[in-house]
Amino acid sequence: MNIEVRQADVHSNSKLKIVDVDIHPKSSVEDLKPYLSQRWWDHLVTYGARQRQGYSKGFPYPKMQPMASRRDSWPPDGGLPASNLAFMKQQFLDAYPIEYAIMNPLSPTGQGDQNSDFSAAMAYAANEFQLEGWHNQDSRLLASVVVPFEDAEATKVEVKRRAGDKRFAHVLLKTRTNDLLGKKQYWPVYEAAIEAGLPIGIHVFGTSGRPASSTGWPSFYIEDMTEHASCCQAQVASLVLEGVFDRYPELKIVMIEAGFGWMPSLGWRMDKNWKKLKDEVPHLKKAPSEYMREHIWVSTQPMEETETPEHLLDTMKWIGFDKIMFSSDYPHWDFDDPFLALPPSLDEATRNKIFCENARSLYRLS
Amino acid sequence: MTATKTAIDCDVHPTVPSLKALLPHFDEYWRNSIAERGIPGFESNTYPPRAPISVRQDWKGKNGGGNAATDVTMLSAQVLDRLGAGQAILNCLYGAHLPYSEDMGVAVAKAVNNYIQKEWLDRDPRLRASIVVPTQNIEYAVDEVERMAADKRFVQIQLVTMQETPLGRRHWWPLFAAAVKHDLPIGIHPGSTYRQSMTSLGWPSYYVEDYVSYAQAFQSQLGSLICEGAFAKFPKLKVVLMESGVTWLPGFLWRLSKFWRGVRSEVPWVDRPPGEIVREHVRLTIQPFDAPDDPAITEQMADHLGSDDILLYASDFPHWQFDGDDALPRGLPESLKRKILVDNPLATYPRLREDAR
């Protein structure tokens, strides 16, 4: 465990600005109602969301804290964590020097629903509400283009609709998809994002209906959480080795809420085997790790905490300090505090990159 | 040459040359079935025989026929005499884990073990082997361990990485009980029962992706073994991760430990940091060592691993993992080499410390 003494970044340091690339304002289904047609509202109240998992409420791996949220994030006047802007400002947006925060709505958004038309309708509504309910109330809050990613055509429509709208930061996918994201069925999603000039953010979670590991269903929540990293490894390997980045050289991918300790070893493993198996993947023009370095950004949280501080730095160096962006995951329980999360030994310039410059340039924020 | 006369190569693969060679080791019913049903063989798809990593080019034998490890003289000459080792552990990857029929699984596993015993171990006293078990049914797997354990040249129980269910799940535990009873570590080797897709998100298009994905399955298995409490239940249990790639381990443990501190009450039998459990119970064979051929990075990774006890020497013959005759990555500290080559394998495999004959 990292027990070096941490001094909080001085709050009054007016130079410090933070672009947080992952927060989770909460909306309710009622919030989405104005943006759903009668047909889909009726569907929602009659059949509910069908998420390729067995429970109508809750999860087969129940979280360890209600709503997976910090226990101090419940608004005093009632409501769910991060559902109340005033309290979110007080606890988070104004408590830290937040310049922008990117909203990645997780539910209700219809993503991954068994019914893909419903999924598309919900995605549209979730996007409208991010603008009306959040961004228009506080312009630091940037939206994600929630898309029904299992339906490439519907995804294209939603991305096109949002193209050119500066209030949206990226196109949002989840990591647990029905198939590997390198597969051709998802390529239209990448085309649409590039056309709209948006990066793709891939946030952990989702219900693919497949076991969380390639060796079957684990039993515990702690395993489910750990498996997000293996899932991200599979997605990154797929994107690289299936040739997505050859086909779409402008594509930019942000892996969100996956930590990043798994990155170097994956790059090395792909490189090593690619050297011997090149003839199978002739579409690759360079070593797999080079594609990773060019096309993959990572968000920091949940940031690895290494016993020896240098180990974390070794890992960050390999990924590249220009590819790492700060995220807090507010209001969730594994929240990383902006003032305390980064290794204290990072110099000012590097901290600035991670806190804001990398995100500003990726998302073209002024 | 890597090693010394006392080194132990912990991951070597004898190849069953053909189904014909195996036939004498099946009973009558299965010999008949194989002929009558036209079963072509039970080779697994994990290592397509001509894929460049399945057999190292210069190990293909005189005519480059692709039959690198099909006979004992050739294997011993390469692994023991040329690379340099006093003993080697044979892990036969023939597909006993693949049939959906439990009974067929038993038949193939038995045939493989009989074959290894007669055609390999009996022919070179320096060879040891892992017991192949029919994982279709844990009771049958235990039976097979009981059948083979009397022969002390079998030093380990071998499983493939991707199973129908995670290995920590408690229905696997009778197998661990048998392992502990007979001083046999559980060795996990890349391979799939094909009960699940190669990744948790589906089937990749390319073989290279399949192979890369084994590292993720190792992470899942290790997480399962720790979280379900397999090591709490069996304090003597040793698990060897073979051909796992190694360098994923530190990052995996950082993540698991971070969550463990916060949610450990879900699995209260995990009563110390996961890294500590790994250092006590888990060993990894050194090839492949997924890192660039750069002494500085090797050293860095050895440091991230945080223990001198957990790496075991292995050439992974005849798979390609390195070129030349030095199977140890450049940059390992000298003091660590001796441990990897000799001390750690001896500490891991109690049966190597006994006189097997």
Next chain:
Amino acid sequence: MASHVVAAVDEIPPGRRKLVEVAGRNIVVFNLGGDFFALNNRCPHRGGSLAHGITTALVESTVPGEYRCSRAGEMVKCPWHGWEFDIRTGKSWCDPSRLRVRQYTVTVKEGRELVEGPYKAESFPVRVENNYVVVEA
């Protein structure tokens, strides 16, 4: 170090806690079945406010599948990342020898003594007939 009167005893019934500010420090006072304990409110991990955490039982196990609860309410879980701290000792469960919350000495004093003694009770009047929680900090 000074003694601070932080609450009347009946303000913090058993099982409850109170967050107080003493000499510029946030301190959380817990009542475990009549015994008072005072911990620095700041979680030594990343600074979560322990006063916002739940208190719960110590969960242990001797064999996988067994969940044994004891000492109900004596562990406080940080509201952020859920690390558990023993309210009686301040020690973390996950790394007790290296990681603990600072503890302060607490005593219960009769109002009669307080009126006379060198005590600081900034925020409320002390009555002779009541008992009070006093923190040394």
